[in-house]
Amino acid sequence: xxxxxxxxxxxxxxxxxxxxxxxxxxxxxxxxxxxxxxxxxxxxxxxxxxxxxxxxxxxxxxxxxxxxxxxxxxxxxxxxxxxxxxxxxxxxxxxxxxxxxxxxxxxxxxxxxxxxxxxxxxxxxxxxxxxxxxxxxxxxxxxxxxxxxxxxxxxxxxxxxxxxxxxxxxxxxxxxxxxxxxxxxxxxxxxxxxxxxxxxxxxxxxxxxxxxxxxxxxxxxxxxxxxxxxxxxxxxxxxxxxxxxxxxxxxxxxxxxxxxxxxxxxxxxxxxxxxxxxxxxxxxxxxxxxxxxxxxxxxxxxxxxxxxxxxxxxxxxxxxxxxxxxxxxxxxxxxxxxxxxxxxxxxxxxxxxxxxxxxxxxxxxxxxxxxxxxxxxxxxxxxxxxxxxxxxxxxxxxxxxxxxxxxxxxxxxxxxxxxxxxxxxxxxxxxxxxxxxxxxxxxxxxxxxxxxxxxxxxxxxxxxxxxxxxxxxxxxxxxxxxxxxxxxxxxxxxxxxxxxxxxxxxxxxxxxxxxxxxxxxxxxxxx
Amino acid sequence: xxxxxxxxxxxxxxxxxxxxxxxxxxxxxxxxxxxxxxxxxxxxxxxxxxxxxxxxxxxxxxxxxxxxxxxxxxxxxxxxxxxxxxxxxxxxxxxxxxxxxxxxxxxxxxxxxxxxxxxxxxxxxxxxxxxxxxxxxxxxxxxxxxxxxxxxxxxxxxxxxxxxxxxxxxxxxxxxxxxxxxxxxxxxxxxxxxxxxxxxxxxxxxxxxxxxxxxxxxxxxxxxxxxxxxxxxxxxxxxxxxxxxxxxxxxxxxxxxxxxxxxxxxxxxxxxxxxxxxxxxxxxxxxxxxxxxxxxxxxxxxxxxxxxxxxxxxxxxxxxxxxxxxxxxxxxxxxxxxxxxxxxxxxxxxxxxxxxxxxxxxxxxxxxxxxxxxxxxxxxxxxxxxxxxxxxxxxxxxxxxxxxxxxxxxxxxxxxxxxxxxxxxxxxxxxxxxxxxxxxxxxxxxxxxxxxx
Numbered sequence: 001x002x003x004x005x006x007x008x009x010x011x012x013x014x015x016x017x018x019x020x021x022x023x024x025x026x027x028x029x030x031x032x033x034x035x036x037x038x039x040x041x042x043x044x045x046x047x048x049x050x051x052x053x054x055x056x057x058x059x060x061x062x063x064x065x066x067x068x069x070x071x072x073x074x075x076x077x078x079x080x081x082x083x084x085x086x087x088x089x090x091x092x093x094x095x096x097x098x099x100x101x102x103x104x105x106x107x108x109x110x111x112x113x114x115x116x117x118x119x120x121x122x123x124x125x126x127x128x129x130x131x132x133x134x135x136x137x138x139x140x141x142x143x144x145x146x147x148x149x150x151x152x153x154x155x156x157x158x159x160x161x162x163x164x165x166x167x168x169x170x171x172x173x174x175x176x177x178x179x180x181x182x183x184x185x186x187x188x189x190x191x192x193x194x195x196x197x198x199x200x201x202x203x204x205x206x207x208x209x210x211x212x213x214x215x216x217x218x219x220x221x222x223x224x225x226x227x228x229x230x231x232x233x234x235x236x237x238x239x240x241x242x243x244x245x246x247x248x249x250x251x252x253x254x255x256x257x258x259x260x261x262x263x264x265x266x267x268x269x270x271x272x273x274x275x276x277x278x279x280x281x282x283x284x285x286x287x288x289x290x291x292x293x294x295x296x297x298x299x300x301x302x303x304x305x306x307x308x309x310x311x312x313x314x315x316x317x318x319x320x321x322x323x324x325x326x327x328x329x330x331x332x333x334x335x336x337x338x339x340x341x342x343x344x345x346x347x348x349x350x351x352x353x354x355x356x357x358x359x360x361x362x363x364x365x366x367x368x369x370x371x372x373x374x375x376x377x378x379x380x381x382x383x384x385x386x387x388x389x390x391x392x393x394x395x396x397x398x399x400x401x402x403x404x405x406x407x408x409x410x411x412x413x414x415x416x417x418x419x420x421x422x423x424x425x426x427x428x429x430x431x432x433x434x435x436x437x438x439x440x441x442x443x444x445x446x447x448x449x450x451x452x453x454x455x456x457x458x459x460x461x462x463x464x465x466x467x468x469x470x471x472x473x474x475x476x477x478x479x480x481x482x483x484x485x486x487x488x489x490x491x492x493x494x495x496x497x498x499x500x501x502x503x504x505x506x507x508x509x510x511x512x513x514x515x516x517x518x519x520x521x522x523x524x525x526x527x
Numbered sequence: 528x529x530x531x532x533x534x535x536x537x538x539x540x541x542x543x544x545x546x547x548x549x550x551x552x553x554x555x556x557x558x559x560x561x562x563x564x565x566x567x568x569x570x571x572x573x574x575x576x577x578x579x580x581x582x583x584x585x586x587x588x589x590x591x592x593x594x595x596x597x598x599x600x601x602x603x604x605x606x607x608x609x610x611x612x613x614x615x616x617x618x619x620x621x622x623x624x625x626x627x628x629x630x631x632x633x634x635x636x637x638x639x640x641x642x643x644x645x646x647x648x649x650x651x652x653x654x655x656x657x658x659x660x661x662x663x664x665x666x667x668x669x670x671x672x673x674x675x676x677x678x679x680x681x682x683x684x685x686x687x688x689x690x691x692x693x694x695x696x697x698x699x700x701x702x703x704x705x706x707x708x709x710x711x712x713x714x715x716x717x718x719x720x721x722x723x724x725x726x727x728x729x730x731x732x733x734x735x736x737x738x739x740x741x742x743x744x745x746x747x748x749x750x751x752x753x754x755x756x757x758x759x760x761x762x763x764x765x766x767x768x769x770x771x772x773x774x775x776x777x778x779x780x781x782x783x784x785x786x787x788x789x790x791x792x793x794x795x796x797x798x799x800x801x802x803x804x805x806x807x808x809x810x811x812x813x814x815x816x817x818x819x820x821x822x823x824x825x826x827x828x829x830x831x832x833x834x835x836x837x838x839x840x841x842x843x844x845x846x847x848x849x850x851x852x853x854x855x856x857x858x859x860x861x862x863x864x865x866x867x868x869x870x871x872x873x874x875x876x877x878x879x880x881x882x883x884x885x886x887x888x889x890x891x892x893x894x895x896x897x898x899x900x901x902x903x904x905x906x907x908x909x910x911x912x913x914x915x916x917x918x919x920x921x922x923x924x925x926x927x928x929x930x931x932x933x934x935x936x937x938x939x940x941x942x943x944x945x946x947x948x949x950x951x952x953x954x955x956x957x958x959x960x961x962x963x964x965x966x967x968x969x970x971x972x973x974x975x976x977x978x979x980x
Contacts, residue, residue: 038747038755065698068682080695080758084674086765087709087772094729145739152735169736174743174762185750261681263797263836265846273799351846377631386854527752 029189030519032488036190036527038178039483040079041203043067044248046089048208048241049176050096052132053167055104060092070484072366073252075203077483081177093171097164106132107163114159122150122159126166133170135179135202135209136195137219146170179203183524190524197223201516204481206236207245226517233516237509243288246296246508250287253476254366256280256343265352269316269426278312279343279427285310285325286338296508298473302337303457303464305329316342316428333429334422337460339363345420345427353425354393356417357400363416367463368446369472372409380405392433394421415443419456470505471497477511481521489520566928567956569819569896570655571887572642572828573904574688575880577852578911579920582865583874586618586936598877599922601885608889614934615888615897617923617979621939622946624907624916626967634914635685638907639696642688642828644947644965644973650757651966652692654950658957659826660764661692669776670824671768673710675811676701677804678796678832685907689828691764693757699830702794703786703810710818711782713772733773741766780821786810801836808883816890819900829887831880840875847876852911860941873911881922888924898926901956903949917943923979930956931979945972952976 041049047061064085070076102111108128110121126146130138138146146166153165170176179199183190192200198218202210210218214232222228236242251257259280264272285308287301294300306329311321317335322328334340348358364370385396397418400410419442424430431438440455446466453459463469474497475490482489497505497514504510515521583596592603592613602612627637630646640646642653652661659665659672674689676699687696700706717723744766748759791807793800800807808831815827835847844850855873858865884904891897902924909918918941923931930952950964955976963973 035754036752038751038758040758066680066682068696078695080691080693081762081765082691082695082697083671083765083768084698084700084709086762086769090769149735149739153732165732165736168732169739172736172740174740174747174759177762178747180747182750182752261679261795261797263846273797351849374631374633377633 028519029191029523030492032486032492032520033189033523033525034181034482034484034486034489034520036182036524037077037483038180038182039075039077040081040178041176042074042076042079044074044207044244045179045203046177049133050093050171052106052209053129053170054096054100055106056101058096060096061089063088063092069252069257071479072255073480073483074248074257075480075483086172090172093168097167100160100164100167102160102163111159111163116154116157116159116162118159119147122147122154122162125163126150129163129166129170131215132209133173133176134195135176135199137215181524182527185527188526190526191224191522192524194218194221194223197229197522200521201229201232202236204516204521205233205245205512206239206242207248208236208239208241211236211239224522226519226522229521230513230517233513243291246291247284247287249480249508250301250338251280251283253480254338254344254347255362256283256347259343259347262347263351264346264426268352268424269428272426274312275316275342275426276346278310278316279341279346281310282307282313283338283341283343286341289327291509294507295503295510298470298506298508299464300337302339302469303460305331305336307335307341313342316426318429331457334455334457335429336457337464339420339460339463340423340456342427345423346425349425349427351425354421354423355425356393356397356414356421357410358417359420360413360415360417363444363459363463364413366476367469367472369475372413375406378405389434392421392436392438394418394439395436412445415453416459418442419453419459422455473508474505474511474514477508477515478520481512481515493518493520566899566958567901567930568825568899568928569891569901569925570658570826570953570957571815571819571900571902571925572653572655572688573884573887573902574638574641574828574830575877575884575904575906576831576833577847577873577876578855578906578908578915579877580855580857580870580873581620581860581909581918581920582858582862582867582870584618584877584920585620590934590936596871596874598874598881600878601882602888602924604885607882608885610889610892612885612888612892612924615924615926616933617931618936619921619923619939619949619977620918620937621941621944622905622919622921622949623943624919625943625945625969625972626947626965627916629967629969629972632684633916635907637916638686638688638830639684639690640916640946641905641907642903642950643690643694644945644950645694645967647684648694649690649966650692650694651690651964653688653690653828654953654964655689655826655828656691656697657964658954658959659824662957662959664957665824665826666767668822668824669713669768669771669778670710670818671764672826672828673706673815673818673824674699674828675706675815676830676832677808677811678794678800678834679830680795681832686830686832688830691757691761693761695758695761701807701832703791703807703814704788706811706814707783707786710814710823711821713775714778714782730773730775734770737766737770737773778822780817782821783814783817786814796832797836801834802838804834804837805839809886812883812886813890816887816894816896819891819896820894831883834876834880839879843872843875851876855910855912857910857912884922884924891925899928900925901927901931901953903953905946919946921946921949923949927956927979929980937977937979939977944977945975947973948975948977952979 043061043064050058050060067074070078108124111125114121127143149169150162150166154162184193198210198214202214217223259276290300306327309328314321348362349355400406400414419440422438422440442453444451446462447468451462471494474494478490478493479485504514583598586592587594592599602616605611624637624640626644627633627640627646632639632646643649645651655672665671674697679686680699680701682696682698689697791803818824833848836845851872855869856866891900904922909915947965965973
């Protein structure tokens with residue numbers, strides 16, 4: 001294939017390079033494959049579909065109950081269509097179609113002035129809408145069914161009312177609501193149908209329904225080829241909307257999505273609700289920057305030595321407001337990457353005190369993909385260290401090390417979590433606590449070696465250089481793509497990356513591209 | 528002009544549902560009901576946060592609920608709740624959320640176990656959904672169930688007690704205005720002829736949309752793997768509910784007043800909604816009770832999310848979760864030791880929440896439903912400081928259609944009884960002939976019932 005340089009919102013100074021994985025072409029069913037599944041679209045994907053059909057930005061899905069997350073991600077096979085969601089979606093789509101504007105660019109020109117009995121224009125319009133809704137080219141019988149809806153809606157009224165009913169029908173259709181990965185239904189392992197390949201590729205890479213070139217490629221059967229999927233994915237990345245997908249991916253991967261539902265004691269910080277917004281804004285701008293300039297480089301995310309700080313957060317960080325969108329070096333303040341951003345630090349903390357256990361666990365489970373048993377699984381009684389105005393948090397939590405039953409896990413968890421102790425419950429820098437100096441030393445076992453840490457900056461630098469972190473990132477991409485945790489497929493994907501170049505293995509965009517061209521993307525187990 | 532009072536009861540929806548549509552074929556046959564008429568008719572499940580201070584929960588001899596500091600005092604407080612409900616409650620002690628303990632679904636996550644009797648990977652529905660949907664007991668009402676909450680709409684494991692078959696958490700409505708619209712909005716009819724014509728057209732269009740979606744769903748189900756069919760059955764249930772609404776099934780009662788959103792400008796925890804949680808709690812309870820009384824539904828759950836930072840009780844610290852629940856030091860069953868101050872604090876918070884449950888009983892009593900109601904109120908923890916899924920003090924209330932003899936403290940013992948037995952007793956109160964409920968790697972915990980009469 002030709003190595004493609006990404007343009008548009010992605011302003012990469014280097015190409016992602018050519019994939020060298022042996023799975024770049026279709027090799028038939030892999031030894032390990034995902035189960036066939038129906039996945040209800042996430043709320044963000046439903047919003048994207050509504051925009052694609054209505055031709056205008058909407059907040060249709062904001063009225064819906066929040067996504068259920070599985071394996072941390074809102075894109076998952078556990079989502080369902082329950083009575084509350086369907087009822088609210090029904091109401092929201094009815095209200096939105098009452099305002100339907102056929103002058104929007106997404107509609108054929110004929111629709112602007114079509115008479116109520118203009119069947120030709122109705123057919124063109126309906127077919128175009130159905131392509132966006134079904135994420136494939138509709139069959140002739142499907143178009144006829146929709147034309148029946150059009151005629152019912154237009155009866156006694158006008159062309160617009162007929163199309164409005166079609167849009168309602170499509171927005172509530174199971175064909176829109178579920179992304180299927182069932183394959184062709186043949187006995188044995190199944191490759192996704194051409195239509196499913198196109199739909200999945202577009203949703204996974206851009207969070208949007210497929211565009212016209214992708215639909216054509218799918219219809220021609222070209223997406224059977226891993227190289228062609230990769231080529232299309234690189235093209236789809238140019239859609240500016242795709243950055244929202246990667247923002248969401250990072251937030252869900254690191255658990256930052258929970259920040260909006262957190263409180264902080266007024267004794268720690270005042271005005272926390274407004275600060276939360278600024279904290280998430282910092283992370284979003286930073287993630288946009290790392291993805292657009294460095295393809296979502298893990299090293300840059302963890303230890304890029306800069307951030308983009310909104311004015312509302314400048315005072316909290318103790319810096320002067322900077323030019324909108326400008327990079328600022330915060331290394332002297334102990335903040336070198338996303339783990340030292342207030343969004344992460346505040347999320348993984350208690351309401352009135354820092355939480356070395358939560359912070360350590362977040363790093364070890366989310367960045368290293370390690371598992372830890374719950375204390376109750378081990379028959380360990382949880383004892384929260386009592387408040388002590390004379391002691392630091394670290395001194396209070398040192399009880400874990402003294403208790404043999406707790407030591408097994410907490411020697412590992414706390415060794416990482418203590419490195420963040422120079423940040424309080426809200427993520428504000430501190431050098432002392434309870435009148436005593438903060439001790440940020442810790443340790444982590446990384447890539448088979450024990451690494452001594454002076455503080456969390458040292459931790460981030462070590463993580464940024466770790467093969468274990470790169471492998472966990474690959475697992476996270478596979479998990480997000482699969483919509484569930486499948487350890488065997490994740491391991492197989494990780495193993496396949498050994499032959500990929502460093503730029504692919506060390507960047508999230510590279511990992512997404514590797515996955516879409518792989519056989520794990522294209523094949524499913526037998527039903 | 529909105530007409531609040533009532534439309535005659537219509538059976539059109541029920542008839543339409545039995546008309547051989549594709550939807551009907553999607554549903555599995557329910558388990559057999561006992562030959563005798565099921566006496567219990569209404570179910571309410573309530574989740575209470577923060578565990579329980581046993582020291583102030585156990586009634587004194589003579590089923591005295593009114594001793595100093597008693598958290599159950601609201602049930603014997605005619606001044607606040609119109610009458611005493613002392614004889615309509617059972618204080619049930621000694622239940623463990625065993626299915627959760629067996630599957631590592633413990634601590635805050637154990638709320639999932641309360642009504643399902645199964646842990647994280649359980650595929651069965653919670654008892655409210657099992658009765659309403661799988662057993663079809665909610666089929667004749669406009670809504671098969673009403674799933675409500677206060678404070679958090681988060682559908683994560685530790686924030687839900689209602690689960691659909693297949694194991695998916697059901698979303699909660701936490702905004703009283705949304706509750707009103709969901710439960711009663713469909714019955715409010717504008718008397719303007721133009722509006723009536725518009726409604727009739729909407730009904731015609733809506734039926735066509737439902738036909739279109741139902742056909743597509745049946746086609747999708749036909750090629751779906753077996754493991755994915757529960758998901759589509761849930762979707763079919765949702766379509767059926769929507770069909771009732773579109774067709775215009777009506778109920779005979781006076782609709783409640785529309786909640787005034789200026790009384791609760793924020794509804795979410797930690798977004799600033801805490802000061803309004805008291806009024807939100809009351810509205811959710813009143814709307815839920817009204818929905819039952821109107822026959823809008825017979826099944827409801829209420830998830831009272833972490834009620835911290837509400838500042839309702841000046842005697843309690845700001846952060847109830849950390850500074851009350853986490854700091855609780857129990858005396859255990861021995862009754863000795865522990866920290867009396869921490870126990871009294873947690874009991875105050877428990878008492879506040881039991882006051883809300885007493886309000887439910889008051890409303891049900893006023894509408895004459897109490898004797899036919901099964902109410903179960905439970906926390907996910909016994910001792911909250913230990914995040915323990917054992918020894919969960921449980922409140923049972925209502926008449927259970929004769930299946931519950933109230934005015935008693937039942938102690939099942941310190942060894943711990945699987946909470947599945949309570950769920951078996953609940954389903955039997957509704958006439959479901961089955962001796963087990965829930966899922967577990969240890970099937971022995973699923974069977975058996977409790978002696979409650």
